[in-house]
Each structure stands twice: as C-alpha cells, then as structure tokens.
Amino acid sequence: MYNLFLDDERLPHGVTWVNLPSGPWTVVRSYKEFCDYITKHGLPHFVTFDHDLSVEDQNKHPITEVFKEKTGMDCAKWLVEYCMNNNLRFPEYEVHSMNVIGKVNIKSYIESFKSTIK
Numbered sequence: 001m002y003n004l005f006l007d008d009e010r011l012p013h014g015v016t017w018v019n020l021p022s023g024p025w026t027v028v029r030s031y032k033e034f035c036d037y038i039t040k041h042g043l044p045h046f047v048t049f050d051h052d053l054s055v056e057d058q059n060k061h062p063i064t065e066v067f068k069e070k071t072g073m074d075c076a077k078w079l080v081e082y083c084m085n086n087n088l089r090f091p092e093y094e095v096h097s098m099n100v101i102g103k104v105n106i107k108s109y110i111e112s113f114k115s116t117i118k
Contacts, residue, residue: 001045008054015096031070048094051102
C-alpha cells in the first residue's frame, strides 16, 4: 500500500501544520493524475488533499466556454464514488489545504459518506 499526496505545488515534507504519516509518498498534482494513479494502483493506505489545484487542470464547459476548475473536492467526490463502486472502505485521510472553506467542505463530504457506512 502507498500514501498519496494531492497538491499542485507542495511536497509532503513542506506540510508542517497537520500530522501526516511518514512516507514514502506518491505525489500527484491534478485531478487527472489523482484518478489515473488510483485507478492503476488501487486504493492508497492514506491520502491527503489540497483544495485549490492549478489552472492546468481546468476543463472548458462546452456551452458556456467558462473554465471549471477541478479541485481537491472533486478528487474527494471521485474517491467516494470509487470506494462505493468497488465496495472499499475509504482510506485514512487528512486535508492539508490552506483554503479554510475548501478544507471544511472536503472533510464534511468525506465524513458524511463515512457516517453512512456501518
């Protein structure tokens, strides 16, 4: 099993404001990398989320032509669905994002899902 670190800029050793397990870490920088890595390698033992991801991971909406940024929240939602579809327990996690509202939203979403599992 592996630990997965989602952040478009930082590295795990640079995150000192939350307690993360010791490595090794696999670092992914975008929604696509996050989904692709888990799909190929299976569920991580531990995952930590950043909320705001880089501009490179934006998708243009086909009708409005407005960019919709994929965030750590999108990754959390994808991972919840992945766990549901594969009958897997959600991994241990942390949200290391400095975006306070984004952090609360990700944690609330995950905890809501986990509370439905017996």
